[in-house]
Amino acid sequence: MSADTLADRILRLSSDRFPSGRLNLAVTMIMMQDGGRSALLGYDGVRKQRYRIDHRLVSDLLETLKDPRLIQTPAFACLSRSAFRSLFFRYWRLRSRDETWRRALGWALGPFLNGNPREGPIYEKQIWALVNDPDEWIANEGIMAAQHLARALTLDRCEVLIGFTHDPTVRSTAAMSCLGWHYKHLAALLPEVRRLLLAPETHATLRSANPSDGRARPSSYTWCLGEMRKALARALRGRVPRVVK
Numbered sequence: 001m002s003a004d005t006l007a008d009r010i011l012r013l014s015s016d017r018f019p020s021g022r023l024n025l026a027v028t029m030i031m032m033q034d035g036g037r038s039a040l041l042g043y044d045g046v047r048k049q050r051y052r053i054d055h056r057l058v059s060d061l062l063e064t065l066k067d068p069r070l071i072q073t074p075a076f077a078c079l080s081r082s083a084f085r086s087l088f089f090r091y092w093r094l095r096s097r098d099e100t101w102r103r104a105l106g107w108a109l110g111p112f113l114n115g116n117p118r119e120g121p122i123y124e125k126q127i128w129a130l131v132n133d134p135d136e137w138i139a140n141e142g143i144m145a146a147q148h149l150a151r152a153l154t155l156d157r158c159e160v161l162i163g164f165t166h167d168p169t170v171r172s173t174a175a176m177s178c179l180g181w182h183y184k185h186l187a188a189l190l191p192e193v194r195r196l197l198l199a200p201e202t203h204a205t206l207r208s209a210n211p212s213d214g215r216a217r218p219s220s221y222t223w224c225l226g227e228m229r230k231a232l233a234r235a236l237r238g239r240v241p242r243v244v245k
Contacts, residue, residue, distance in 0.1 A: 011041040014050035028054040031075035032061075039074040046078045047115060055083035062087065068095070068104035077111035081119060084112055092126055099135060106130045106141030113148040120148025128157065136169040143174035147181035150188045158182075158193045162202060165209040165224075172211035176220035179206070183227035186240050198235055203228065 007030045015023055031042045031053065045051055053075050062070050070076060071091065079087065088105060095101035109127065113120050120127070127149065130142025143164065146153065164175035179197070186194055196202055206224060215221045234240045
């Protein structure tokens, strides 16, 4: 039996079939490896509460090894909301001046917020620091996380994201993807941000963009413009809260 097959069998277990403490430890060790099929199975198992990540093990290893690669693992991204928050802010305070650690912390926000989207505003300062990082790949992580800011997305921040759609780096792809998400969830935004996203000038800016992943389908460009058209249609039907000029 291959190691991958064994890992998959473990990740399909649940605590009603195996002692929870031992299962949590085994799952955590598997999820500390690189991503792939096992990571997807693990994300699903945590989401369905068949087991949970052993946050003490993750914390102790980080404290001992001080290795940012531990943060860039599915195990870290699958921590409980309270454990993730505690460790994220601790290492942000201690290590965010280090580019390697910023990249790791930015990476972790993506899968964590995908599973816990309402947590986004809690990390708004850190997300925006990542968005403005001079390294395009670190900025990329921040821009993708910015899709979960909801009402913490202010008018000036939205203008920055729109401006990034014409950036000659990967920021443009991330910005188009992020804005597509905000169009999809337009009702969750501040009135002034909704007004900006529904403005004809914004539509013209986005249509003229040529992000780093191109315009062919599928791409961030086709995703963003598709969600933009749907948002306009919903607004015209009165299914999005009206904004007053």
